[in-house]
Amino acid sequence: MSGTEVRGLALARARLSSFDRQFSAEVGVQQPDRYRLLDALPADQARIARGSGASYVAASFGAQSVSIDMRSFNRLLALDMRTGLLCVEAGACIGDVQRFLLPLGWYLPIAPGHPRATIGGCIAADVHGKNPARDGTFRSLLEELQLHVPGHGLFNLDARDSSGLFAATCGGLGLSGTITRATLRLSRPPRALALRRVLVDDLAQAARVLREAANAHVLYGWHDSRPEHFGRGVIHVGLSDDEAIAPAFDASPRRDLPAHIAPWPLSVWNRGGIALANAWLSQRWRRPGIEAMAMAKALFPLNDARRYFAAFGRAGMVELQWLIPHDQFEAFAAALGECVKRSRPRIALISSKIFDGLAHGLAFNGRGISLALHLPAPREIPQYAFYEQFAELAIAHGGRPNPIKDSTLDEAMLRRAIGPFDAIRAELARHNPERLFGSELTRRIGL
Amino acid sequence: MTVVVVGASSGLGRTLAGELARRGHGLLLVASDLRDLHAVAADLQVRHDITVSTLALDLAGEPDPGARIRAALVGLPALSALLLPVGVSRGDDDFSLSAARIGELLAINLHAPLAIVHALLPDLRDSRGSVVLFGSIASARGRGRNVVYASAKRALDCLYESLRQTHAPDALHVQLYRLGFLATNLTYGMKLPLAASQPADIARVVVARLGKGSFAHHLPRQYGLIAWLMRRLPWSLYRRWRG
Numbered sequence: 199m200s201g202t203e204v205r206g207l208a209l210a211r212a213r214l215s216s217f218d219r220q221f222s223a224e225v226g227v228q229q230p231d232r233y234r235l236l237d238a239l240p241a242d243q244a245r246i247a248r249g250s251g252a253s254y255v256a257a258s259f260g261a262q263s264v265s266i267d268m269r270s271f272n273r274l275l276a277l278d279m280r281t282g283l284l285c286v287e288a289g290a291c292i293g294d295v296q297r298f299l300l301p302l303g304w305y306l307p308i309a310p311g312h313p314r315a316t317i318g319g320c321i322a323a324d325v326h327g328k329n330p331a332r333d334g335t336f337r338s339l340l341e342e343l344q345l346h347v348p349g350h351g352l353f354n355l356d357a358r359d360s361s362g363l364f365a366a367t368c369g370g371l372g373l374s375g376t377i378t379r380a381t382l383r384l385s386r387p388p389r390a391l392a393l394r395r396v397l398v399d400d401l402a403q404a405a406r407v408l409r410e411a412a413n414a415h416v417l418y419g420w421h422d423s424r425p426e427h428f429g430r431g432v433i434h435v436g437l438s439d440d441e442a443i444a445p446a447f448d449a450s451p452r453r454d455l456p457a458h459i460a461p462w463p464l465s466v467w468n469r470g471g472i473a474l475a476n477a478w479l480s481q482r483w484r485r486p487g488i489e490a491m492a493m494a495k496a497l498f499p500l501n502d503a504r505r506y507f508a509a510f511g512r513a514g515m516v517e518l519q520w521l522i523p524h525d526q527f528e529a530f531a532a533a534l535g536e537c538v539k540r541s542r543p544r545i546a547l548i549s550s551k552i553f554d555g556l557a558h559g560l561a562f563n564g565r566g567i568s569l570a571l572h573l574p575a576p577r578e579i580p581q582y583a584f585y586e587q588f589a590e591l592a593i594a595h596g597g598r599p600n601p602i603k604d605s606t607l608d609e610a611m612l613r614r615a616i617g618p619f620d621a622i623r624a625e626l627a628r629h630n631p632e633r634l635f636g637s638e639l640t641r642r643i644g645l
Numbered sequence: 646m647t648v649v650v651v652g653a654s655s656g657l658g659r660t661l662a663g664e665l666a667r668r669g670h671g672l673l674l675v676a677s678d679l680r681d682l683h684a685v686a687a688d689l690q691v692r693h694d695i696t697v698s699t700l701a702l703d704l705a706g707e708p709d710p711g712a713r714i715r716a717a718l719v720g721l722p723a724l725s726a727l728l729l730p731v732g733v734s735r736g737d738d739d740f741s742l743s744a745a746r747i748g749e750l751l752a753i754n755l756h757a758p759l760a761i762v763h764a765l766l767p768d769l770r771d772s773r774g775s776v777v778l779f780g781s782i783a784s785a786r787g788r789g790r791n792v793v794y795a796s797a798k799r800a801l802d803c804l805y806e807s808l809r810q811t812h813a814p815d816a817l818h819v820q821l822y823r824l825g826f827l828a829t830n831l832t833y834g835m836k837l838p839l840a841a842s843q844p845a846d847i848a849r850v851v852v853a854r855l856g857k858g859s860f861a862h863h864l865p866r867q868y869g870l871i872a873w874l875m876r877r878l879p880w881s882l883y884r885r886w887r888g
Contacts, residue, residue, distance in 0.1 A: 205705075205733060206655065210834025229833050231655040233680040270655070273688035287684065298692065 219514025249316030609644025711764020
């Protein structure tokens with residue numbers, strides 16, 4: 199690789215690992231901290247933008263690509279307090295942005311659970327937040343974006359862009375260029391939330407509660423994963439309550455979940471550990487009630503999950519997340535319950551959400567109920583087999599997978615699950631004709 | 646009052662600008678690329694609601710950077726401090742550089758600080774302000790690497806002494822920080838013998854001491870001991886050292 203003549207070019211070799219620890223590779227990493235350094239690599243050098251590296255899957259690195267670490271591009275460029283438009287660089291962490299905005303009476307209503315996810319990453323993955331049925335996905339906040347393409351420089355794009363580049367960039371997994379900045383539409387946050395717990399006996403009942411509460415600010419379910427209690431749980435319904443007095447909450451950056459969590463030497467999520475954790479959470483949450491919660495706490499629930507993720511050990515974890523259409527969900531849930539009783543997989547966590555949007559490209563959206571399952575990385579064949587059984591069940595019930603979470607997906611699976619997969623791939627290739635952009639994730643799923 | 650930060654778009658300069666803005670100082674930020682300057686200035690204005698002016702200046706090719714900065718200060722509140730966290734090093738600065746490359750390194754690391762200090766000295770004297778220079782541990786003793794860079798940084802020690810020798814302690818505060826390894830683009834990807842310090846930690850110290858006398862310090866402080874040991878290493882041993 200040449201390019202060292204550009205003053206300030208910083209390049210390193212580093213071993214990078216995905217958050218779920220299923221992929222790691224030694225790759226080149228560039229750390230541009232000035233705009234001219236975006237052009238410092240040779241124009242034909244394969245690359246992929248990288249934010250904090252908090253993606254579950256290897257979305258920001260690949261063996262053949264230089265990762266462009268965008269964390270220096272983290273500046274707030276303009277804030278219109280009247281209209282609620284924020285222009286911000288792509289490397290800004292969503293947690294920092296929310297921390298800045300909340301005291302001013304604004305916030306981004308759609309934020310992933312990890313506070314270190316960057317704005318660029320949220321766009322490239324078209325992430326969802328605490329209630330996608332109410333808020334949609336991140337693209338719904340996006341007014342404009344700026345993209346850097348080697349050899350062509352910086353492009354400003356908005357939703358009226360007729361080339362398709364704007365649309366391809368939202369949820370485009372970084373294949374259309376390096377996102378450098380974005381203008382986002384903010385919302386007024388509730389001062390506090392009243393978080394109500396609604397008990398459910400199974401997943402079918404959970405779906406009904408989710409549909410009834412679809413307009414809540416925060417809406418997600420936790421479900422017991424033990425075969426004998428499979429699916430019973432609690433739906434957290436967060437409603438705006440300006441009268442509520444939330445307990446004092448430390449929202450300082452030092453509480454943020456790190457992008458990389460040092461794993462414990464061994465996984466705690468064996469059958470005994472999972473049974474204990476489910477019993478404890480059932481005891482804690484399976485009680486009807488209401489508690490006041492600060493918005494800052496509700497936005498980033500993963501901040502309390504450091505030990506939970508460390509407990510997957512060095513082998514890491516896998517997240518399976520599929521969205522099942524409403525009319526198929528009850529049958530899917532029943533079949534899944536049977537499957538779990540039969541195969542008895544080790545599932546550390548099950549959560550549910552409701553979606554009510556339109557699926558664009560490969561983004562995780564549509565109309566239905568999503569289930570996310572966290573499983574310790576498998577060492578036994580039955581655990582492997584469960585991945586396939588789960589995916590087959592989901593496909594049989596019209597499900598749609600989340601490529602940005604699930605490291606078990608491959609091209610064949612996506613082609614079966616997403617009808618227009620080949621058209622989506624062709625559209626992404628149209629904006630990446632020289633295959634200049636690519637990651638381990640995009641290689642695995644055949645983009 | 647206005648503080649001038651030269652090299653404000655990246656590394657320590659950007660962090661210093663942020664720390665100064667946090668404490669409410671008005672700023673004139675100088676760096677080579679207007680795009681970066683606009684981004685830094687906008688961020689500081691949005692976050693801290695302060696007055697920030699910018700000047701795009703390529704120190705490698707500007708014959709009189711001091712005059713350009715002085716012109717940019719016209720109309721701004723009086724100058725209270727000049728911070729010069731400028732510096733660039735090269736991996737091939739090992740007696741293999743061309744004359745043009747040597748000139749570029751000297752222009753940024755030495756000519757620019759000298760010329761800017763010369764031009765702004767009258768204003769700084771008027772306000773009994775501060776000049777803050779940034780040296781490097783690399784200049785503790787000459788080696789076969791960073792030849793030009795270390796020479797230029799060593800020369801800043803001379804500039805520091807000249808300023809102090811010329812000005813009474815209450816007329817001008819002259820501060821020289823000889824920096825250890827910093828986690829910036831200058832050291833990114835390098836295997837360093839000691840952990841690099843965070844620019845934010847350095848910036849907090851530097852800004853807190855603005856206007857508080859004249860001195861030359863190593864930062865972090867342990868580099869003072871390292872420099873002392875390096876200088877006292879017998880030549881017969883030192884010349885064999887390739888670390």
